[in-house]
Amino acid sequence: MNYFTGFTCVNCAAVYPPDRDLLLCPGCENLLEADYDYASLARELDRDALWRRPDDVWRWRELLPVLDPAKIVTLGEGGTPLLRAERLARACGVRELWLKSDATANPTGSLKDRSITVSATKAVEFGYGVLACDSTGNKASSTAAYAARAGLRSVVFCPDDTPVPKMAQAVFFGARLIRVRGHYSEINAMYRRLIGSGQVKWYDCGTDNPFRYEGKKTYAYEIAQALGWRAPDRILHPAAGGMSLAKTWKGFNELKRLGWVDALPRMTLVQGAGCAPMVRAWETGASRIVPVDRQPTIASALAAADPGLLGARAMEAVRASGGAAAAVPDEEIRAAMRDLAGEGLFIEPSGAVTLAGLRRLVAAGQVDRSESVVCVLTGSGFKDFERIVEMVDIPNRVVTGYDSMLAAAREVA
Amino acid sequence: MNYFTGFTCVNCAAVYPPDRDLLLCPGCENLLEADYDYASLARELDRDALWRRPDDVWRWRELLPVLDPAKIVTLGEGGTPLLRAERLARACGVRELWLKSDATANPTGSLKDRSITVSATKAVEFGYGVLACDSTGNKASSTAAYAARAGLRSVVFCPDDTPVPKMAQAVFFGARLIRVRGHYSEINAMYRRLIGSGQVKWYDCGTDNPFRYEGKKTYAYEIAQALGWRAPDRILHPAAGGMSLAKTWKGFNELKRLGWVDALPRMTLVQGAGCAPMVRAWETGASRIVPVDRQPTIASALAAADPGLLGARAMEAVRASGGAAAAVPDEEIRAAMRDLAGEGLFIEPSGAVTLAGLRRLVAAGQVDRSESVVCVLTGSGFKDFERIVEMVDIPNRVVTGYDSMLAAAREVA
Numbered sequence: 001m002n003y004f005t006g007f008t009c010v011n012c013a014a015v016y017p018p019d020r021d022l023l024l025c026p027g028c029e030n031l032l033e034a035d036y037d038y039a040s041l042a043r044e045l046d047r048d049a050l051w052r053r054p055d056d057v058w059r060w061r062e063l064l065p066v067l068d069p070a071k072i073v074t075l076g077e078g079g080t081p082l083l084r085a086e087r088l089a090r091a092c093g094v095r096e097l098w099l100k101s102d103a104t105a106n107p108t109g110s111l112k113d114r115s116i117t118v119s120a121t122k123a124v125e126f127g128y129g130v131l132a133c134d135s136t137g138n139k140a141s142s143t144a145a146y147a148a149r150a151g152l153r154s155v156v157f158c159p160d161d162t163p164v165p166k167m168a169q170a171v172f173f174g175a176r177l178i179r180v181r182g183h184y185s186e187i188n189a190m191y192r193r194l195i196g197s198g199q200v201k202w203y204d205c206g207t208d209n210p211f212r213y214e215g216k217k218t219y220a221y222e223i224a225q226a227l228g229w230r231a232p233d234r235i236l237h238p239a240a241g242g243m244s245l246a247k248t249w250k251g252f253n254e255l256k257r258l259g260w261v262d263a264l265p266r267m268t269l270v271q272g273a274g275c276a277p278m279v280r281a282w283e284t285g286a287s288r289i290v291p292v293d294r295q296p297t298i299a300s301a302l303a304a305a306d307p308g309l310l311g312a313r314a315m316e317a318v319r320a321s322g323g324a325a326a327a328v329p330d331e332e333i334r335a336a337m338r339d340l341a342g343e344g345l346f347i348e349p350s351g352a353v354t355l356a357g358l359r360r361l362v363a364a365g366q367v368d369r370s371e372s373v374v375c376v377l378t379g380s381g382f383k384d385f386e387r388i389v390e391m392v393d394i395p396n397r398v399v400t401g402y403d404s405m406l407a408a409a410r411e412v413a
Numbered sequence: 414m415n416y417f418t419g420f421t422c423v424n425c426a427a428v429y430p431p432d433r434d435l436l437l438c439p440g441c442e443n444l445l446e447a448d449y450d451y452a453s454l455a456r457e458l459d460r461d462a463l464w465r466r467p468d469d470v471w472r473w474r475e476l477l478p479v480l481d482p483a484k485i486v487t488l489g490e491g492g493t494p495l496l497r498a499e500r501l502a503r504a505c506g507v508r509e510l511w512l513k514s515d516a517t518a519n520p521t522g523s524l525k526d527r528s529i530t531v532s533a534t535k536a537v538e539f540g541y542g543v544l545a546c547d548s549t550g551n552k553a554s555s556t557a558a559y560a561a562r563a564g565l566r567s568v569v570f571c572p573d574d575t576p577v578p579k580m581a582q583a584v585f586f587g588a589r590l591i592r593v594r595g596h597y598s599e600i601n602a603m604y605r606r607l608i609g610s611g612q613v614k615w616y617d618c619g620t621d622n623p624f625r626y627e628g629k630k631t632y633a634y635e636i637a638q639a640l641g642w643r644a645p646d647r648i649l650h651p652a653a654g655g656m657s658l659a660k661t662w663k664g665f666n667e668l669k670r671l672g673w674v675d676a677l678p679r680m681t682l683v684q685g686a687g688c689a690p691m692v693r694a695w696e697t698g699a700s701r702i703v704p705v706d707r708q709p710t711i712a713s714a715l716a717a718a719d720p721g722l723l724g725a726r727a728m729e730a731v732r733a734s735g736g737a738a739a740a741v742p743d744e745e746i747r748a749a750m751r752d753l754a755g756e757g758l759f760i761e762p763s764g765a766v767t768l769a770g771l772r773r774l775v776a777a778g779q780v781d782r783s784e785s786v787v788c789v790l791t792g793s794g795f796k797d798f799e800r801i802v803e804m805v806d807i808p809n810r811v812v813t814g815y816d817s818m819l820a821a822a823r824e825v826a
Contacts, residue, residue: 054468076494076495079492080489081488104488104520107759109759109793149756168807172754172804176825177808178812178821180811190818342561343562345488382582385578388585394581394590397592398573402606409613412568
C-alpha cells in the first residue's frame, strides 16, 4: 500500500529511489520533487473513504513520502478550519471568501507543523537522533515539538531578534537554541553550509528537505475536500521561500490528475513590503529573483531577502496558475489583523498578510470580484505577541465592589 | 430534525420548553439540564454518517440545544486531537494514556471555545446584541472571539491579576474588558447579581448558562469516536466549577443510552492544591462543598474558591461514576508541564494539572495500573505565558559568523 516512488530533480531530471536519505539533488544541487504512482492511486484510493480517518495531515498518507506508517510522528496537525467570511468578502469586494486558519488550530500555533510532522517521521525512518533547522521562529518551535514527540533531541538556529514566544516555545520543548546575528537569509546560507560540511549528524528539517515540503500539499487536499471536491478560484499564501504555495499548487494538480477536482486555483503570493523579492520579480517580469536589501517589516517570519531555489518554484506556480503577487506595508498588515480579529481570529502579522494582499489586488483590478478566494492564515497572534500588545489598550482601571462594577457596566450598556 | 426538547430543573424537576431564554430555573434558582428525544435520536441518527461532517463541535448538532442550525456561530472549535502517549503511560504507571489536547487546537487556545460557540449561537437565536461573561481569562477571550464572529459586541469581567495574554486577546477581539478587584468567586457573585438585576440587556455566557454547557458534552462524543466507540476506563478533567467533567459524564451516558458505547468512564477531577474545595469535599466525604480560603496556585484558571451549584453537579458525576479527585501542588504542576512538553505539547499550568493528578492517584493506589486513561489538557501555554517564561532559559549568547556557528554546533553534537 505504498505509492511513493522516489524523487526527480527539477533541474537535471535525475531520479532517485524512495528509500534514499536526500536533501538537494546529489548531482546538481537543485530541488527534488517527490513522485507517486498516480495510476494506482487513482484506481485504489477512494476519496470518500478518507472521511473516516482523523482529520489531520495523515488522512492523506498515501500521498505523502513515508515508507512505514508505524513510524509516523504526529501531534494531530492539519485538519484546520476553513471558515466562510461573508462580511469580509463584502469588505474586500469578492464574491466568496474563505479563511484557512492554520494559525490557531495547529499544535504549536503555526503552519510549520504541517510539514515538520513529515520530516520528523523521516528522521525516525532514517534512524537519526537529532532534528535541526534554521528558522525565523515558527519552524524552530515546531521542530522542537516534533523532536520531543519522537523522543529525539533538537537544535535550532534563529536570528537574534526572533520573537520571544517562538524562542521560548522551542526551548520549553527541549531544543538547544542557537541565536545567530544577521538576517534570516544570511543565517540560512551559513546553516546550509554547516549541514553540508558533514560536521554534524543531524536530520535537517530546514530549507532543502524534500520530504518535509510534501506535508504542505495537504492544504490542497483539505481545502478541496471542505469545498466538496472543488478548487476555489484563487488561494493566497504568505511567502518567505514560497514553498507552501508551490506545494499547494502541486497538491491541486495531483487532485486533478486523480480526477477528484476539475479545475485549478490561481496561486497568489503575498509578502511584507519591507522584504518582497518575489513580488519584485513578479512585478518586473524578471525571470530570476534578485535578493533584496531587507527593510523593516512587521511580517518577520516572511523576511527572507533571498528566497533561493524555493522562490523560483513558487514563482513558477504563480505564473503557471495565472496567479498574482502583492507586497503589503505594515499599516495594511495591521488593518488585516484587526479585520481578522473582527471575525474572531487571532493572527500574527506574517500570518495576516494574505487578507491585506487580497484587498490590494482587488483594488488594483488584479483579482476579479466574481472570484471565490481562500486566504491562508499561518501563525497565531501569540507567536508574535509583542505586535499584538502594541495594538491593544488593556485598561488600567480596576473596579472594586458591586457599585463600581455596576457603574462600569452602565457605561458600556 | 430537531431533538432538543427543553429543560428540566435538577432540583425541583420543573420543565421548560426548548425555545425559552433561560439561565437558572425561574422557579428555584437551581441548574437546568437540557433534554433530548433520545428514542428518536437512537432510531434516526447514524453514528457512522457523522464522519462526513467537519470535525468540530457541530458534528454533533443533533445532541446540542439549538433550534436553527442556520444561526450557528462557529470558528471550527473542538475536533481536537486525542494523542496516545506511551512513554508517559509507562512513567505514570498506567496501561494506556491518551492526551486530549483542547489547549492547542481550539480557536482561542482553550477549552472554552467548545461551549462558547453554543452560547454565541443562542445569543443570535434570541436576538441579543452583546455577549457577556465573568472569567479568569480563557472564557473572556473566547466570548470576545465568538461575539466578533457573530458581529456582536462583548463585555467581560476579569480579576485584576488575570494573565496578560488572556486579557490582550479579549481586547484584541474587541471586548470591553472590566477588571475587578478580588478573586474569581467574589467577582462571580457580583457578576451574577449584575445580570440578575436586569440593569443590563446582555446575553450571559457565564456560570449559569444551561445552553453553553451542553457544548462540553462533545468531549465524550469525540473521545468515544476516536477510540472506535468505546469509553476509556477513566477521564481526568481540570476543575474550577467542574462543569466540563459533569457534561462529559452526561455525554457518555447519552452515548450509552443511544447504544453507541457499552461502558462508562470513571470521572476524575483535579484542582490546584492552593484552591481545591471540591477535592476537599471528596476527601472528607462531605455532602456539601465548603468554599475555601484561596491560597496561591499557579493554576489560576481553576482558582474558584466557591464552585457553587456547578461544583455539586461535578461531585455527583465523580461519585456516580466511581471516580476520584486530586489536588496538586505547584511543583507537580510544573513537572507535568515539562512532561507534556516532552511530548511536544505546550500547556498552561491550569491545563496540565490532570497529568499531575494522574501521577498522584496512581501512587496513592486510587487509579489502577491496568486502566486506560484520558487526561484532558485545557489551555495553551501561550495563555499564561509568564509561567512558561519563568521555566525556560532563553540563551543570551548570540553567535556571529560561520566559525562561531560551527563551534556552537560542535558543542551540541
